[in-house]
Amino acid sequence: LSAVVAFMAASAGMMIVNKLVMRGSHLPITIVIIQMLFTVVTIVVVPGMRRAIRFGSARDVWRWTRAVPPLFALMLSTSMLALDHATMGAFIVVRNLAPVPALLSEAFIDRSLKIDLQTMLAMALSLAGVILYARNDLHSSPLGFLFMGINLCAAVLERLVQRTLIALDPIDVSKQGMMMINNGVGALLLVPLALSPTRFGELGHVHEIAAFDARQWALLLLSCINGVAISYAAIHLQKFVSASTLMVLANSNKFAVVAFGIFVLGESRSWQAVLGCVVALSGGVWYASAR
Template sequence: RARSMAAHGDESSDDDSSVGNIRGSRLTEAATHVRSSRRRRISSVLGCQRSSAALNLTLSCGFYLVSSAGMSIFNKCAITALPLPITLVIIQMLFTVGTTLVGWRSVHIGSLSDALRWGCTVPMLFSAMLVSSMIAMRHNTLGTVAVFRNVAPLITLLIERLFRVPIQVSTETVGSLLLIVVGVIIYHHETLALSFVGLMAICLNMVFAVLERLLQRYLLAQNPVDISKPGMMLLNNGCGLLPNLLLLALYQEPPEWSQRFSDISSMGWLMIVLSCLNGVAISYAGLRVQQLVTATTFMVLTNVNKFIVILFGVVALREALTTFSLCGVILAIGGALLYARARSRLAPTPTPPPSADKEAELKSLLENAKGPQAA
């Protein structure tokens, strides 16, 4: 009987052990399934964020390229219709201020300190950039301005080095930028014309543009201000009017208003209006893209719009495209592609960081996923 009870006990212990093994196996499978599902969820969230960031970057850069190319075309047509550069810039800035005030609910300025930090610095360079650009358009051909503006990325690299902005440079990046310049010069070699005033205006415009973009990036990405994009547009154009009023008196343009405005044709007025509309678009696009790319990449985007201008001239204006000029276009586009490749090798563009809520959620998911493994 004792042996029977012992045998029965052994059978019971074997059954308990089997049940325990089954339960342990099921718990392990459940824990593995939970960890796997959590990892898939984390990967899905991160993948959606990367896709959204890539789409945002592509659309923002595309919108900036179109508006930047349109700005060159419409500004040249507008300054031809109204050859008063400072007056034309003031008209464009007043139009932008009025357009921004129509949607005043979207204007947000966090504090007086933020308003002063932005309003006393960026608008001055912004105004100088617009005026010098318009004067360059006034005294040069569109092709000449397009050629010399292509050296702006090299100036950007020098200024970034001067201000110790962290950026990686290689022989390939510098060589590709030089290739862009050579290609566009070859394209425009037959029509290249330059005056002293025009040369000075182009050089000053490039310096002002580089400094303005670097300062904007500092106040947007490195030491950000609490100001919405419409608020920045309002400050840029509103505060930028003050130095332009002084230049208006210095250049003595008001006495010419009556004659110049009476000579504007209907097509001329259309070009002026389109330049104003495009000015609003490029103000927003420039601020948006500036948050996503470096200053040098931003200047390269500005150079790429020259090819949109070339395509517009060939298709819409029936401009001639010879074999020699086509070689220049191929060299310039090839240089842009080489530059993009070199930049991706040096420092791939990071995706924007997730928001605080999503970051906390991801952190919680990661901790929960590690929990069963630690147990």
């Protein structure tokens, strides 16, 4: 229960803070790299986390490194890019499709995982609530939909692989070690993209961060701290729940984000939006009961 609560708080906080950070700067890749490097430095500097680092064997480190960090980096970067090119409603709708392929794929990998009618109906109810919320806000550029589709695939694969290496065919690497590999290798993989001469290259615009005011620096720091929290919380929770359950929990948090947008940022207050939130949250509660 504590693992679930910690993950849900970190997940909701990450989306909200990232949204506020992106309002002040359109440098999604650079911001993700900063958050990743901050996590690595935190693990090395904080004595309790540093002492907990353990890499059991080179084989286990390689099994994790070759599979998880590329998907982790792809998931984080496309998430920020999608937020930069699409509305929150569109992004939430697409991401709520993720538990369905995740559950079907996981059932194929782990034969002990059973799928019952209640589970499927609960997921359908949650998805219906999201569609109801976003029916008047499903706007995105073609590039935005492309990023959302890539993000959906990366998120499903990352959760499945991570779940396998943590719980089903576990490796001897501590959570702190996994976090270091994910964020360190992930940041290195994203640097060439940030420096590239393509439209995603952000090297010529990094000065925007130097021009941040005190509020923007505080938000960036908060996003970095939240990045450490969610990196640990996701790995810790993956030990206890299936990949599809983790994705349902992550999606449920998006409605805390929607509520933040409605009541704090003054976004859509229509009855469809409010009813959609209630229906989707009810689906999440039903799913939890069914599992």
